[in-house]
Amino acid sequence: MSLRLLLAVIAALLVATPALAQTRKVAVTFDDLPYQAADAQLCDPAQAMALTRDFLAMLKPLKTRATAFVNEHKVCEAQRATLLPSILDAWLAAGIDLGNHTATHPNIHRITAEAWLADVDAGAPYTAAALKRRGKTLRWFRHPFLFTGETPEKKAVMAEGLKARGYTVAPVTIDNNDWMFAALYRKAEAARDKAQMQKIGEAYVTHMTTVLDHFEPYSAELTVGRDPAQVLLLHANSLNRDWYPKIHALYLARGYRFVPLGEALKDPVYALPETWVKKNGVSWLHRWTQAQGRPVRWEPDPPEWVMTAYKAL
Numbered sequence: 001m002s003l004r005l006l007l008a009v010i011a012a013l014l015v016a017t018p019a020l021a022q023t024r025k026v027a028v029t030f031d032d033l034p035y036q037a038a039d040a041q042l043c044d045p046a047q048a049m050a051l052t053r054d055f056l057a058m059l060k061p062l063k064t065r066a067t068a069f070v071n072e073h074k075v076c077e078a079q080r081a082t083l084l085p086s087i088l089d090a091w092l093a094a095g096i097d098l099g100n101h102t103a104t105h106p107n108i109h110r111i112t113a114e115a116w117l118a119d120v121d122a123g124a125p126y127t128a129a130a131l132k133r134r135g136k137t138l139r140w141f142r143h144p145f146l147f148t149g150e151t152p153e154k155k156a157v158m159a160e161g162l163k164a165r166g167y168t169v170a171p172v173t174i175d176n177n178d179w180m181f182a183a184l185y186r187k188a189e190a191a192r193d194k195a196q197m198q199k200i201g202e203a204y205v206t207h208m209t210t211v212l213d214h215f216e217p218y219s220a221e222l223t224v225g226r227d228p229a230q231v232l233l234l235h236a237n238s239l240n241r242d243w244y245p246k247i248h249a250l251y252l253a254r255g256y257r258f259v260p261l262g263e264a265l266k267d268p269v270y271a272l273p274e275t276w277v278k279k280n281g282v283s284w285l286h287r288w289t290q291a292q293g294r295p296v297r298w299e300p301d302p303p304e305w306v307m308t309a310y311k312a313l
């Protein structure tokens with residue numbers, strides 16, 4: 001083979017590789033619908049619909065096949081019956097599946113498992129109805145704060161209660177504190193501080209890269225070197241409205257395909273035992289690692305300046 005031909009073959013391979021390389025899978029999830037925003041915004045129909053429309057306009061060209069989790073009582077009671085169906089219909093029309101994230105996002109450490117399950121039930125009616133209008137059923141559940149019970153007894157009552165109601169728990173593998181960046185971003189946005197918004201957004205993308213650097217090899221330890229399908233936890237907020245496309249591009253560049261949650265959960269890793277009963281909400285990768293008797297290795301924290309600024313909010 002001549003050098004010129006060899007170079008041509010190499011060039012062709014380099015061009016062809018990206019199209020063939022999307023062998024990893026990720027299911028994207030957005031929590032805390034309708035939006036992480038001030039209560040007043042969510043109770044004003046025009047503002048709440050505008051937040052929803054802008055977020056969905058961002059998502060539309062990306063074909064995320066995402067699932068989003070609703071806190072129905074984030075919308076004021078007076079507006080709920082008229083506003084929430086429109087918001088949820090907009091998400092479903094954009095091709096996003098919906099799940100229950102409880103009515104009020106309660107902290108299980110402060111209430112009984114029975115009260116928590118009542119909040120699960122209170123969080124279902126509008127989401128179930130919106131899905132039903134499209135011939136679908138409410139199936140997914142995401143734990144607020146990823147708290148799954150701090151005692152074995154509470155954990156069992158919660159898990160059995162969810163199962164009895166027909167829910168499938170949506171685990172998270174790529175946990176990342178996006179909400180911390182988002183809270184700072186919201187403040188900068190309210191102050192119309194464009195330079196600060198840019199600084200936070202860039203730090204967020206860098207952080208999400210370091211988190212993925214951590215979780216990819218860590219997760220492969222559970223699957224004997226194979227890349228398991230990941231579930232990425234994000235939140236519906238102005239930070240992701242402006243910066244999610246960069247996160248999406250990051251995953252594409254790492255060889256991921258965006259798959260529905262149900263497809264990701266078919267990966268055998270999601271059948272591993274999970275016995276976490278501590279008072280914190282953590283990635284399922286840590287739960288499975290701990291259940292195997294191996295040491296947990298925590299993902300990187302956000303940069304110090306972000307954590308300090310968040311604590312000062």
Ligand SMILES: [Zn+2]
Pocket residue numbers: 031032101105143144145
């Ligand atoms: Zn949440």
